[in-house]
Amino acid sequence: MSVGGRAVEYHPTMDVAVQHEIVLWALQSTTDPDVITLAAEMVPFVYWPAVVDIGVAARQLQYTFNACFDARGDIIPGGKSRARACYRAAFHTHFLHLDSSRGSILDHTLLEKWFQDGLQVLEVHIGKQDPVIAFMEYISHTSHQGDLGQNIFNNLNTLQEKDLVWFFRVINQALACTAHSQSMQGIRPSNVHVMLQLYRSRPPTSNVTSQLLLWLAMKLGFRPNSSFLELLDKSGFESKLLDEILVRHWNYTYDNKDLDFLWSVIISKLSSSGIIQQYLPWDLSVHREHIPALAWTSTLANVGWLCSHLHILHSMIFLYDSVNKFDHKRLWKFYEVFNSPVKLLRYQVHSLIQDLKECKEYLNNDISPLLLALGMVKWPEDLEPNELYVNMLIASLEASGPHNVGLRQVALQAAWCYCIQLQKLSKSVKSRLLSALLNFTTSHDRLWEDMDGYGRAASLTILLRFTHYFGLIRSLCRSSGGQYPKPESHIISPFMSTIETVITLYFGRIEESKCIDLMVNLLAMLQELKEVYLPSSSNTLPEKEDTPIIISVWQYLSELQAGLDAWCYGSLACESYRLFDIQEKEWWISWRAVCEWSIEEYTKMDSVWLHDLASNVQQVYEVVEPWLERSKGHNARMRAEDIKDLERFNKFACTLREDLQKKSSMINVTPDPS
Structure with a gap:
């Protein structure tokens, strides 16, 4: 056959x-x-x-x-x-x-x-x-x-x-x-x-599902042999039949909308019979070549029957269980599989904007299939932001309630793809967008905390989502153009709680090489949030858009002295903690990865930044040095693993000092004599 x-x-x-x-x-x-x-x-x-x-x-x-x-x-x-x-x-x-x-x-x-x-x-x-x-x-x-x-x-x-x-x-x-x-x-x-x-007459069964898939494949031109038609048990073919339907559907042209109308009924029933879960499970067995990038490009560039492709995958991805809880793992895995963005050309953008004008789903807090596709595109870099689309993204990110988790997730991915354009927004619009992003973690369904039970493969996918999330906030802060009003505490507290949850859940459980991009983006993002929202954090560094990420990371670490001392000495939380300071003691486990990354990263940056890096490292060192001294005493509070991490930092300070001595005699970072 x-x-x-x-x-x-x-x-x-x-x-x-x-x-x-x-x-x-x-x-x-x-x-x-x-x-x-x-x-x-x-x-x-x-x-x-x-x-x-x-x-x-x-x-x-x-x-x-x-x-x-x-x-x-x-x-x-x-x-x-x-x-x-x-x-x-x-x-x-x-x-x-x-x-x-x-x-x-x-x-x-x-x-x-x-x-x-x-x-x-x-x-x-x-x-x-x-x-x-x-x-x-x-x-x-x-x-x-x-x-x-x-x-x-x-x-x-x-x-x-x-x-x-x-x-x-x-x-x-x-x-x-x-x-x-x-x-x-x-x-x-x-x-x-x-x-x-x-x-529609009754709930689907395994046999009914296979017969329906067979009919739809045949409707699209598939002709099986007679023996296949007469077999009762076709359950082994269900995923292949669905694959056949999708493959044929990309290239199938028809004059009426019967099949489009039928999909809305079929997909909802197929999901309950288990076939969609078999075809798009957590490990996502669908092959990329079966849904070519050309189909997405054509869909985005044309108003017409090709849009039905989006509706098919949209219905397959957004499944809800008996308690109406969104399966965000499926969506994130979908975006991971389709991780090669479709490059939009300038002449296609106009048609796409016209499609957006007709896209009313977001007004009712519904997920638009078009918005789903816009999480897989690359916009022209010189394109100016479109007001309609920006408002659509912000409104979707601001949608509240557990029933809108899927909408917020799709909007986040689409905003990441639109990152370059979002940097060009006015200060007032950018401030609203930043608030929506900071408020993103206050959803009702413990979206971020549930990561602990997903397993290693799922955890790596979620790490990528967090990296995009933090990177998007960073890009807006770096192009802020001035100070913003301080956000409300009911927004900041859940946000910082999420940060600490990410650190304690992941670092130490997944290879450091997999986590480092997330960690450095996290620390740099917190520093840049300080610079946007806290006037006291303004500094004399050059324009933030040009600041290397390693500078932002070590500047953030250098300003955590009160919190670091509180952790080392076992005191209660200090009142001197500032907005966006990490207060979770277990965050120290991330230092190992940061130091290893810094040893390689600082050699790649322009030498004009070495002075700023050395100054920030020196400030951290002045806090770390007495810790190492106390660790030698009988009443040391730190574990052997913690001491090794401190010694690793000391090694980084020594390496940095030696390199600076070669390039400049103006800077002196004194390492531990030991």
């Missing part, structure tokens, strides 16, 4: 393959009415090899059906269920007979007449209200061109699962036959309304 150019094989088990023999024997060799009824019910759900003459079964089904009625045409006692099962089974074999490889073909004219007569008899004795009868009536009306009457499907909720699965199987078989038989051109069993009514 060929699937979108990829080979997919499925070999039915022996148990499935031999069922047709049991069914044929039961139909031909027994007179027990209950056995015949059971065999008839099994006909649509077994694998029929191509070498089997299914016409034998069809003729026996017709004979058994006729025997359910007496000479006057009245149904015999107990014959209703058997007549219904035999007619349904015969109806199913009708589509198999359209394939010439299926053995001897019954006279088509006689067969059609038998179906019409049999249906009339069933309507009399069972009633049109029976959904199976109503469905067969619809399928048999080859001239039907309009929408289905709602009354046909009124009783679908009463169907047993085998009947509902049979509906899909007949539709799929008929759709497959349409491609090979001109006689089927008048039948419209693949009518979208049929599928909608069937699928």
Whole structure:
């Protein structure tokens, strides 16, 4: 079987393959009415090899059906269920007979007449209200061109699962036959309304899900072989079928919106049946090449049917569990997989802005599929910020409540991609945006604290999100253009609590090389927040936009003397703590990584910054030196690991001093003689 150019094989088990023999024997060799009824019910759900003459079964089904009625045409006692099962089974074999490889073909004219007569008899004795009868009536009306009457499907909720699965199987078989038989051109069993009514009728099951995916793949041009159509258990193919649908959907052009309309129903049901979780689990098995960057570019550049691609993935990503809690892990992993931004060209931006004008979701705190895509793009660097889009980002970041966690996360990623433009905002707008970002961690669902239980792979993904988050705040601070009003304490306290949570959760649990980017961005961000919000933190350094990150990191550390002393001496929290000072004692574990990073980083920067770096390191050293002295006493409070970290810092100070001596005789950083 060929699937979108990829080979997919499925070999039915022996148990499935031999069922047709049991069914044929039961139909031909027994007179027990209950056995015949059971065999008839099994006909649509077994694998029929191509070498089997299914016409034998069809003729026996017709004979058994006729025997359910007496000479006057009245149904015999107990014959209703058997007549219904035999007619349904015969109806199913009708589509198999359209394939010439299926053995001897019954006279088509006689067969059609038998179906019409049999249906009339069933309507009399069972009633049109029976959904199976109503469905067969619809399928048999080859001239039907309009929408289905709602009354046909009124009783679908009463169907047993085998009947509902049979509906899909007949539709799929008929759709497959349409491609090979001109006689089927008048039948419209693949009518979208049929599928909608069937699928809406009841919660999905594994068999219904696979049949629906198969139908949709076939609707998009996929043609499986007959043996695949007749297999009951297609659960192993569900993810491949969904993949086939997505692959074909990128290049599928159609004139109507039926499939777009159908997706909104299908995806919501598929999520509850587990197929989406299988296809987009935490490790995200979807292949990047199946959703090419070209599709995203085309979607962003055009208003039209391509936007349905976004709606498909949007519905697959934003799943909510029974308590309506957003699964942010899935979203972050999605952005990690699609980590190569689509580069927007200037001529595409105008169309995109027009799309944004029509994007009203954010006004209702809903997640726009377009906003989802804008977390994977790279804007032209010389582009000026668009007021509409900026307001959309800020409003989304400010959305409150646990039900808006997904919206805030998508807005954060989109803002990160728009970072260069956001630096050009006016001071008042930038101040509002900064407040929204600082308030980002006050959400109701413990979004950041839950990271501890995600495992190593998930933790690394979350580290990347934090790095973007801190980097975005840094970029706004570095281009602030002056002092901002001091933020409210109800914003700063949760923000700093998050900072301390990140430090205590990650450092020491993940390799330092994985954490260092996050840590240095965190420390530099805190220093730059001080410079924006606290006048006393203003300094004589050159323009902040040009300040190397290592300078900001060590300047922040040099101003933590009161807190460091409080930690070392075991005193209570000092009143001299300032806004944005870290107060958590366990943060010391991050110093090891910072010192190792600094030893390599400072050699890369311009020599004009060495004096500032040395001054900040000297200030920290003046605090660290007495700690090392006290650590040699009997009452030392520090652990051996802490002392090693201090000695590592001392090594960095020595290395820096030696390098400075080579480049300048004006600076002297005195290391510990030991």
